[in-house]
Structures are given as structure tokens and as C-alpha cells.
Amino acid sequence: MPIANDQLFKDTPTIAVGEVTMHADDDFLQHREKLARVVLDEMYQFVGLLDVNGITLEINRAALEGAGVRLEDILGKPFWTAHWWATSMESQAMQRDMIRRAAAGEFVRCDVEIYGQAAGEKTIIVDYSLRPIRDRHGKVVFLLPEGRNITEKKRAEAEIARKNEELQRLLEQIRQLNQERIDFFANVSHELRTPLTLILGPLAAILASADNLTALQKRDLGVIQRNASTLTKHVNDLLDLAKFDAGKAALRYARVDLAQAVRQVAAHFDALAPQRALSFVVSTPDALLADADAEKFDRVVLNLLSNAFKFTPDGGRIRCSLALAGTGRLLLSIQDSGPGVTADMRAKIFERFRQGQGGTTRDFGGTGLGLAIAKEFVELHGGTIAVSQAPGGGALFQVEMPLSAPEGAYVRRIGAPAVHDDVGIENAVKELQGIEPEVEERGAPLDRPLVLVAEDNPEMRRFIAEVLGGLYRVVPVADGAEALARALAEPPDLVVMDLMMPKLGGDLLVDAMRLQPTLANVPVLVLSAMANEELRLKLLSELVQDYVTKPFSAPELRIRVRNLVTMKRAREALQKELASQNADLAQLTAQFIAGRQELQASHEALRKSESRWRAVYENSAVGIVLTDMDGIIIEANPAYQRMLGYAADEIRGISLMEITGESDRDTTRSHIGQLVSGAVREYHLQKCYRRKDGKTLWASASVSPVPGSDAMAPMLVGIVEDITERKRAEETLAQTQVELARVARVTTMGELAASIAHEVNQPLAAIVTNGHASLRWLAAQPPNVKEANDALQHVIRDANRASGVIARIRGFIRRCEPVRAEAHIGDVIADVVGLIQGEAGSLDIALTTEVAPDLPAVAVDRVQLQQVILNLLMNAVEALTQVTGRPRTVAVRAQRYSPDAIAVAVRDVGPGLDALHVSTIFDAFHTTKPTGMGMGLSISRSIVEAHGGRLWCVPNDGPGVTFWFTLPVAREERP
Numbered sequence: 001m002p003i004a005n006d007q008l009f010k011d012t013p014t015i016a017v018g019e020v021t022m023h024a025d026d027d028f029l030q031h032r033e034k035l036a037r038v039v040l041d042e043m044y045q046f047v048g049l050l051d052v053n054g055i056t057l058e059i060n061r062a063a064l065e066g067a068g069v070r071l072e073d074i075l076g077k078p079f080w081t082a083h084w085w086a087t088s089m090e091s092q093a094m095q096r097d098m099i100r101r102a103a104a105g106e107f108v109r110c111d112v113e114i115y116g117q118a119a120g121e122k123t124i125i126v127d128y129s130l131r132p133i134r135d136r137h138g139k140v141v142f143l144l145p146e147g148r149n150i151t152e153k154k155r156a157e158a159e160i161a162r163k164n165e166e167l168q169r170l171l172e173q174i175r176q177l178n179q180e181r182i183d184f185f186a187n188v189s190h191e192l193r194t195p196l197t198l199i200l201g202p203l204a205a206i207l208a209s210a211d212n213l214t215a216l217q218k219r220d221l222g223v224i225q226r227n228a229s230t231l232t233k234h235v236n237d238l239l240d241l242a243k244f245d246a247g248k249a250a251l252r253y254a255r256v257d258l259a260q261a262v263r264q265v266a267a268h269f270d271a272l273a274p275q276r277a278l279s280f281v282v283s284t285p286d287a288l289l290a291d292a293d294a295e296k297f298d299r300v301v302l303n304l305l306s307n308a309f310k311f312t313p314d315g316g317r318i319r320c321s322l323a324l325a326g327t328g329r330l331l332l333s334i335q336d337s338g339p340g341v342t343a344d345m346r347a348k349i350f351e352r353f354r355q356g357q358g359g360t361t362r363d364f365g366g367t368g369l370g371l372a373i374a375k376e377f378v379e380l381h382g383g384t385i386a387v388s389q390a391p392g393g394g395a396l397f398q399v400e401m402p403l404s405a406p407e408g409a410y411v412r413r414i415g416a417p418a419v420h421d422d423v424g425i426e427n428a429v430k431e432l433q434g435i436e437p438e439v440e441e442r443g444a445p446l447d448r449p450l451v452l453v454a455e456d457n458p459e460m461r462r463f464i465a466e467v468l469g470g471l472y473r474v475v476p477v478a479d480g481a482e483a484l485a486r487a488l489a490e491p492p493d494l495v496v497m498d499l500m501m502p503k504l505g506g507d508l509l510v511d512a513m514r515l516q517p518t519l520a521n522v523p524v525l526v527l528s529a530m531a532n533e534e535l536r537l538k539l540l541s542e543l544v545q546d547y548v549t550k551p552f553s554a555p556e557l558r559i560r561v562r563n564l565v566t567m568k569r570a571r572e573a574l575q576k577e578l579a580s581q582n583a584d585l586a587q588l589t590a591q592f593i594a595g596r597q598e599l600q601a602s603h604e605a606l607r608k609s610e611s612r613w614r615a616v617y618e619n620s621a622v623g624i625v626l627t628d629m630d631g632i633i634i635e636a637n638p639a640y641q642r643m644l645g646y647a648a649d650e651i652r653g654i655s656l657m658e659i660t661g662e663s664d665r666d667t668t669r670s671h672i673g674q675l676v677s678g679a680v681r682e683y684h685l686q687k688c689y690r691r692k693d694g695k696t697l698w699a700s701a702s703v704s705p706v707p708g709s710d711a712m713a714p715m716l717v718g719i720v721e722d723i724t725e726r727k728r729a730e731e732t733l734a735q736t737q738v739e740l741a742r743v744a745r746v747t748t749m750g751e752l753a754a755s756i757a758h759e760v761n762q763p764l765a766a767i768v769t770n771g772h773a774s775l776r777w778l779a780a781q782p783p784n785v786k787e788a789n790d791a792l793q794h795v796i797r798d799a800n801r802a803s804g805v806i807a808r809i810r811g812f813i814r815r816c817e818p819v820r821a822e823a824h825i826g827d828v829i830a831d832v833v834g835l836i837q838g839e840a841g842s843l844d845i846a847l848t849t850e851v852a853p854d855l856p857a858v859a860v861d862r863v864q865l866q867q868v869i870l871n872l873l874m875n876a877v878e879a880l881t882q883v884t885g886r887p888r889t890v891a892v893r894a895q896r897y898s899p900d901a902i903a904v905a906v907r908d909v910g911p912g913l914d915a916l917h918v919s920t921i922f923d924a925f926h927t928t929k930p931t932g933m934g935m936g937l938s939i940s941r942s943i944v945e946a947h948g949g950r951l952w953c954v955p956n957d958g959p960g961v962t963f964w965f966t967l968p969v970a971r972e973e974r975p
Helices: 028-042 061-067 089-103 151-209 215-246 258-267 294-311 370-380 422-433 458-468 480-489 506-514 533-542 554-566 568-602 615-619 638-644 662-677 724-751 753-779 785-813 825-842 862-880 915-920 936-946
Strands: 014-017 020-023 046-051 056-059 108-117 122-134 140-149 254-257 279-283 289-292 317-324 329-336 384-389 395-402 450-454 473-477 494-497 524-528 546-549 623-627 633-636 683-690 696-706 715-722 821-823 846-851 858-860 889-898 901-908 951-955 961-968
Touching: 020 028, 046 061, 061 108, 089 108, 089 122, 089 140, 108 140, 122 151, 151 215, 151 724, 151 753, 215 785, 254 258, 254 294, 258 279, 258 289, 258 294, 258 317, 289 294, 289 395, 294 317, 294 329, 294 370, 294 395, 370 384, 370 395, 450 458, 450 480, 458 473, 458 554, 473 480, 480 494, 480 506, 494 506, 494 554, 506 524, 506 533, 524 554, 533 546, 533 821, 546 554, 554 568, 623 638, 638 696, 638 715, 662 683, 662 696, 696 724, 753 785, 821 825, 821 862, 825 846, 825 862, 825 889, 825 901, 858 862, 858 961, 862 889, 862 901, 862 936, 862 961, 936 951, 936 961
Parallel strands: 279 317, 450 473, 450 494, 494 524, 524 546, 846 889
Antiparallel strands: 014 020, 046 056, 046 140, 108 122, 122 140, 254 289, 317 329, 329 395, 384 395, 623 633, 623 715, 683 696, 696 715, 821 858, 889 901, 901 961, 951 961
């Protein structure tokens, strides 16, 4: 029989691979046997061949090297006497028994510890199997032993089991911490209601008796009153959410005339409708008795009517109706002629913090809580709420509820009239009254720069126009679409815009501007309440020239506008030069690509090896694949085919890159390049495969080269094991760890409750003081209007401070997925120090910071980095509570650590740590506090290491200890 692939010996009579020498005159069987020997020797896993009595016939080279034995020392000897099984007498006896069972025709498999590493000096755990090989008549003639190193897998499984047990122990603590979070929000909301009442009460008194105030002063006081009312509404919404989360949102049923309730709530809007030329119709029966919670029903009607008035244009129509809907149910309908709700948003707008918007294009303003709360209240009553397209356009909200309370519920009978929250309703209406007629364009000489102001809030739009008026020609518009039209009609020198706007969001507006030649170089200044660092950096790097977060000061706005307008001509000249260079670069890139394609086309394809081998190869329990040095599959065994769902003829010729997940392609390509170049002899990695049916398969792959010769091209052999289930378990553990880190943040905020109260109480106390001072100045004869105005400016400033504290707290403890963006370490340290400053001051602890100038940015998840710094500072503060007789100090320092990294140090002068604690303090559940969980430093180290840095501690020369951590600088910041 001719030898397969006789081209192998065209140039040489012999081929030597390792210890195998192939001759041109070998017969077919000798040729196949030697090819099988090559495959055996180059496989990474343990593979051998025994006779039915367990006498060793063949063992591959990897198994021999692992045990430190030679083939000639074990050939013809009982397999169980080899060094692999010398770990114990039990292992040798078990191996003899397995050979007996396999010789009887049984496939035997188990996990066992053997000598198989460091030339037989170390043991490993292998997934070991013994398979009977039968002849054509079904008689067992050989035994095939195989072993896969699963030491790391076993360790990982043990670690996962340990972690799961630890997490189970934490379950009760997590539930308790969640309850503390709910209580915290409820308490903060309650505490804010008192100072807000003290703001609104004096303001109402001033406005009621301030006959001597100018129209401008009355207008500004009205702005304060409306926005304080808005803040009160938001606080009430947060309090309601806390009750829902705590399961305390119960209904107080009473027999109520809901028709009268609808009319009473709607009556508060009667004065607003004529101001805006709205047709407002209320249709109810004379009476409609039902079992309901009157206060919560009022909130539902109020939220729906507020939305209708907010989004119905002047001259539009609003209809509110209440009627019976079948047997035992009522139907409340509120219809408007506004923009309506798109089909894809009709379910989403009832979610918490969800506004009817796409990206930054706002259709429904506010916090996104009104409709969510309405839905909760309706469902508490056993009803449903839905939105659809109204006839003739607009939105139609419909609420359907039962007329009777559930069986067994306590229902108060009709007695005193139902009490309605008139103050809350009036506050909501005052918020709507803030929508004033359009701001007039600010006149200025025609030679002044033209500034286009795009802002959907009328009062903010008027404020910006007044700040810039006189210096510039100001054109105010209310939405992004109108801004684009005005800019196209007369290109401005600067666009000042909000991000969240109707019809066309700010980022989409800038995208559209950059597509227009006349607007491509117009500078843009973003004024936004969105403290989204990732979006801010993206816009600054790609589209806009400046980004200011609200609140801002009038002088700051004037300076930024002046700078942008002044630099416009220089920037246009620079952009023109860059455009020319970009054209040259594009031409150079095209030439490079063309040259590369010609080079690739000239390469001669490698010859495909037609070597075929079967015995060991076809019966292996793991996937085996042979490829050429470019990663093109030459052959794959049945196990590999089953893993990926391909037939034998389908998988040949497929590139490893095609079946490798996109995220792993660069890594796989790099490893193959290292094998080809000889930089490494083998590589092992976990990677993602894409099956033929499109599903994902995780596998552990080991790849090594098969050396070639002048007559035979080199090959790669890969051993692949399916580890999909293990990866799923690891991902579940990772998700649980992220949630545990968030719980740790909530716990820390609970510990800082006193400091937070201090931070909020300071501006609120100042608000009360300045409010009383304003009353005294206005009551003087004659009234001192200037001093009263200054005091009210202080009220505004301090109210913004309190709002900022609450915003930082919500951002720190919100539930979200980790998101990395560029940040400056000094800003992050300042945020955390602001949270803890009050707590440190109350304990007589001096907290200092030192940030080296010109530190580069780091790419981090800002909330996670805040958590690390806050954990270290809280530990330092708690350590100093034990110190007496010397100053208590904590110092935070940020400096350059290396060209590619920065370092942050937190130093205290506390009692320090002994040597035992220094080595174990970062272990999970290790704590030196009597009530601590022992997770803070463990979580902090995990966060730092996930960012590519490290966290450690060193004792000070004097008292105390210093914790250090490093972070790599952002890639574009690296030298």
C-alpha cells in the first residue's frame, strides 16, 4: 500500500521529529505508527496504551517528563508500579482495580492525585480515565489511559464553594443593611421637610406683605418659592419610595366620593388654564362613592394633571373625566393634546427615574418619579394604569380601579369630609406657573457677537439671557430643533445649551451642527445639571469646547463665554490646518493598506498536512485539533467537533479566528505569533469559542507546536476542555461581589450619618438665619432692600449647597454597573474629604490633603475609587478615636509613583498595627473592630487590583500606619 502524502520525502529520505525517525521506504503501517507517535509525544495531556493485563506499551512524552521517568524503564512492566502512582498504596491498588474493570469492558473515570510535575517531585490532580479498546470482533485488546491536569480547576471549585459559604453567612447582614438604607433615605427626607417648610413659610409671608418690593424683587422671590416647592415635591416623592421599599405603603380605606375628589384637585388648575389659553374640561358624575385612600387617589390625579399641563402647548386642550367602567370598577381618564408618548416608551415611563426620552432628548421632565408613584398607588388599590395615543393626537392616561376594598379590609365609613393635601397640590401648581412667556431676544449692537441660548427651562433661559445681555446679541430658544433651525438661518459665534431638551437633545444637536459646513466650527458651551463624567469627557473630547455643571455663578458664565468667543477665529484657523493634515494622513493610510494587501497576496499558502492518525486521537475525551501555523484547522477529533457543533468535513479549513469570540481574537493571535516565533514552547489560556449554532462556549485551551523540517511544514496541536459551567459559576460570584461592594458603601454612609446631617444642617441653618435677617431688613422703616436682597442671595447659595450634598450621597450609594472614565485623583479625594470632614471635625481630628500638581488623569470607576478612599479614611478616623495626649491627624497625599502610575497615601498617627495584623488585615472577614464585618479592606484591595494597581500598608516611623495604593494613568496620559 503506498504511503500517504509521499510528497513528504521528495527532498530527503528521512524525517526526524523528536525521537521518531520516518523513512521513505517505510510501509503504510509503519508510517501511520510513527505519525501516531509524533502526535502522542507532542500532546500536552497524559496519554498512554496498555495491554489487557495492564502492561505498559506506550506513554507520551508529556506524561514521562511530568513524572521524571523514561519510557524504556516502564515498557513491559505493570502500569500501576510506575512513579505516577507512588503517592500511596491505595493509589496503586485503585489503579490495579481500574485495569481489571476496564479489561472487562467498563469505561472507568475518576479524579486522582499523582506525581506529574517538576520531574516527579510534585503532585497534581488529574481527571483520569481508562477506556477499553476493542478489535473488530468486539474483544478488548488494549486499554487507553488518559489524564487531564485539573489542579487549578479543583482549587477554583474549592474557592467558589468557600466564597459561597461566606456569602451565605453575610445574607442576614445584607438584609439588615438594606433595611438601614431604606431607613436612612426616609430619615433624610423627613429632615429636609422641616427646613424646606421654613423656607417656604417666610417666603410666602414676604410675598404677601411686600408692597414696597420692586417688580424684579417680587419676581425673583417667586422663582425661589416655585423652586423650593419643586424641591419639597421631590423630597415627598423620595419619602414615598422609601415607604414602598420598606413595605410600609399601606392603604387607609374610607368610603369616599371620588367625583368630588377629582373636582377639588382639578379646581386648583382652573386659574392656570386661562393663563395659557388652554381648554380644560372636567367631566364627572354628581357623586361616585368608592372605597379608596383619598390622599393617595389625590396624588394620582395630581400627577397625571401636572403632566398634562406641563406638556400641552399653549392653546391646547386637556380633558379629565371620571366614570363607571363595567360592574364594580371606575375609569379615570386624562387626555391632552401634547406630543404624546411613543409606543416604545409607554411601558417604560412608569418605571422609577424614567423620563419619556431617548438619550438626552427630553419629552417628560422632572425626576421621573411622578408616574412611578402614581402606578404604585393605583396598584395598591388593585387597579391598573396605562397610556395610549389620544384621538386626534396627544396622550391618554387611563386609570381603572375597583369600587370596593378587598374582602376583609377595614374601611372607614363616611364621617368628616376627606382631608386633601391642598398645600402639596398648590406647590405642584406653583411649579407649573414657573412656565412663563417666551424670553425676548436681548438687543445689542449688530457688531456684537451672536450667542444662541438653547434651554428648555424658561426661568433658566431668562437668567442666562440677563447675564449675557448687553455684552452679546442673545437669541433664546426652548428646544434643540428650534436651536438648529436658528443656527442654520444665522450662524452664531457661540451656542450655549442644555443637554436635556425637547425634540432634539443637546448631544444630538451638536452632532447635527457638526454635519453642516457653516456650523462645523461654531464653539459650544454646555450648561447641564447632568454630572455624568463619562458623557462630559466624551463631549469635551469630540464635540464641544466647554462643559459647566449647574449650579454656576454669573461671573463664571461671562468669563467662559468671553474666552470661547475670543478664541473662535484662532480655533477656526487651527481646524483648517488640521483638516489639511487629516487629508494627507488619509491618503497615506490608503497607500499603506494597498501595499499591505499586495504583500499578503504575494505570500505562498502553507501546504496542508495530510497526515492522519486515529487510535488515541479518536477516543480522547477532550478536544484535539491540528492547525497550520496560520491557525487554519487541518483536522479535529470527534470530541472537538461535538464541542463546536461541526461535522468532520465542515470544520476543516476553518480559521481559529472564525470560531474564537471577538474579545479573545487579539489574544489568540498574539499567542499563536509567539509560538510561531519560538518565544514560547506552549501556552495555556481560557477563551471563548463561538459554536456553529451561534452559542458561546468557554474552554480551557493548551496549544504547542509540532516542529517541522525541510520536507514537512510545522503544525500546532491544541487540547481543548469545555469549562462553560465553571465560568458561569465564576460570573455569578463576581456579580455577587459587586453587590457586596455596594452594600459596603451603604454601610459606610450609615456610619457617616452624623457627618452627613452636619453637612446638610450647616447650609440649612444658614438659610433660616438669612431668612429671618431678610424679614428684619424688609420690616425696617424704611426697608433696607439691599441687605434683604443680599440675605436672599445667601439663601439661594446655601440651598444649592444642601442640594449638592444630597446629590453626592445619591450618586455614591446608587445601584449601578461599574463604569470607567478618566478622572483626576485630586477631584475624587476632594469629594470624599467633603463627606467625612464633619465627622473628623466632631472628633477633633485634623484632616489634611496634599495633591501634587499636574498629576495625570486615571481611568477609573469614580464611585468605586471614592469607596476605596472613604474606607481608608474611615479606618484612620476610627483608629484615632483611641488616641489621647497628642494631636490627632490624618493626611491624604497623592503623588507620581512612576511614569505609568500615581500613588495615594492615607497616613494616621493612631495605635498602628502589629506584625500579625499587617499580614492578614486584607483578608476577608478579618477585622480589628469589635463590630466590624472585616470586608472593607478586602473589597478595597479587590477594587484597586481590578483597576491594575495594588494596595498595601506600612508602619510609620512614629506612631500610626500608612496605607498606600497605586493606579495606572490613563493610556493617553502615558509618556
